[in-house]
Amino acid sequence: MFLSNGSISKPGEVTAAVKTAIDCGYRHLDCARAYQNEDEVGAGIKAKVDDGTIKREDLFVTSKLWCTHHHPDDVERACKQTLDSLGLEYLDLFLIHWPMAYKRGDVLFPKDADGNWQFDDTPQVETWKAMEKLVEKGLCKDIGLSNSNKKQVQDILDACKIKPATLQIELHPLLIQEDMVQFCKENGVTVTAYSPLGSPDRPWIKDDDPRLMEDPTVVEIAKKKGKSPAQILIRFALDRGNICIPKSVTPSRIQANFETLNFKLTSQEMEQLKGLNKDYRGCALEWIAHPHHPFFPI
Numbered sequence: 001m002f003l004s005n006g007s008i009s010k011p012g013e014v015t016a017a018v019k020t021a022i023d024c025g026y027r028h029l030d031c032a033r034a035y036q037n038e039d040e041v042g043a044g045i046k047a048k049v050d051d052g053t054i055k056r057e058d059l060f061v062t063s064k065l066w067c068t069h070h071h072p073d074d075v076e077r078a079c080k081q082t083l084d085s086l087g088l089e090y091l092d093l094f095l096i097h098w099p100m101a102y103k104r105g106d107v108l109f110p111k112d113a114d115g116n117w118q119f120d121d122t123p124q125v126e127t128w129k130a131m132e133k134l135v136e137k138g139l140c141k142d143i144g145l146s147n148s149n150k151k152q153v154q155d156i157l158d159a160c161k162i163k164p165a166t167l168q169i170e171l172h173p174l175l176i177q178e179d180m181v182q183f184c185k186e187n188g189v190t191v192t193a194y195s196p197l198g199s200p201d202r203p204w205i206k207d208d209d210p211r212l213m214e215d216p217t218v219v220e221i222a223k224k225k226g227k228s229p230a231q232i233l234i235r236f237a238l239d240r241g242n243i244c245i246p247k248s249v250t251p252s253r254i255q256a257n258f259e260t261l262n263f264k265l266t267s268q269e270m271e272q273l274k275g276l277n278k279d280y281r282g283c284a285l286e287w288i289a290h291p292h293h294p295f296f297p298i
């Protein structure tokens with residue numbers, strides 16, 4: 001199952017959330033170096049292995065290579081740093097977080113003295129070849145992509161020895177990405193839906209941005225089925241055949257979000273929800289003018 005960790009939680013909150021989630025039955029943890037909390041996730045995993053609730057091999061732990069580590073010479077070191085923070089010997093899945101390389105180094109968001117972003121020109125295909133070596137070395141069981149557009153996924157499919165296991169993308173009723181989901185299915189790449197609840201706590205949300213969990217159609221379907229809007233949105237992702245990684249640090253929500261396995265949406269409800277599509281992205285990173293920006297190439 002799934003739980004993931006956002007980047008803006010208070011100290012201690014993520015360790016507690018991981019422990020609660022594992023106790024509830026979640027087994028899939030979605031992490032990333034960029035969330036700056038992998039040590040907290042690791043502490044939660046360790047506590048639950050130490051108290052006998054789970055064994056390491058019961059978990060499916062994903063992490064992501066950050067944009068400053070795309071150079072092939074940096075990939076293994078970055079993976080090992082993540083493993084150190086998580087206290088693990090291997091990852092189940094390691095993704096390239098974004099198809100955009102930033103200036104090499106340990107500053108997550110490198111800018112020059114004038115505040116301009118600093119980039120690197122490593123093509124994602126070169127990074128992918130270094131990712132494949134991690135699988136050969138046993139540092140991760142599988143590898144995948146995140147936030148790549150169709151052409152960027154195709155470039156990897158054309159050049160790879162190991163096919164991406166998954167493409168992790170923003171996916172919810174306001175951004176249903178039918179073409180992309182279909183393309184992945186045709187190519188044997190699973191799709192992982194991030195921000196399935198509409199990411200209401202993203203730091204850059206604006207007052208007039210849509211609030212998916214408050215959408216009247218979502219609320220109406222939730223009332224009719226005796227479920228919460230969040231449960232309807234999680235079920236929406238699952239009923240499309242996708243993997244879903246909602247985030248919560250609130251114990252009651254972690255529990256409720258897990259209780260989505262015992263009902264299904266009707267085809268009419270699915271169509272109603274798909275009808276909300278506006279190709280709306282909450283996580284567009286439109287302020288990054290990178291030549292390989294997946295959504296706004298310059």
Ligand SMILES: NC(=O)c1ccc[n+]([C@@H]2O[C@H](COP(=O)([O-])OP(=O)(O)OC[C@H]3O[C@@H](n4cnc5c(N)ncnc54)[C@H](OP(=O)(O)O)[C@@H]3O)[C@@H](O)[C@H]2O)c1
Binds near residue numbers: 193213
């Ligand atoms: N690959 C990428 O570039 C990328 C980008 C964004 C996200 N992700 C991954 O996807 C995960 C989820 O995305 P996200 O955090 O952007 O958004 P999300 O899961 O759509 O929304 C999380 C927000 O919803 C709230 N929430 C959770 N369950 C709820 C419930 N039952 N009722 C009401 N509110 C609820 C959470 O609050 P509380 O926590 O306060 O309970 C939090 O504010 C991330 O943690 C990350 O692992 C990946």
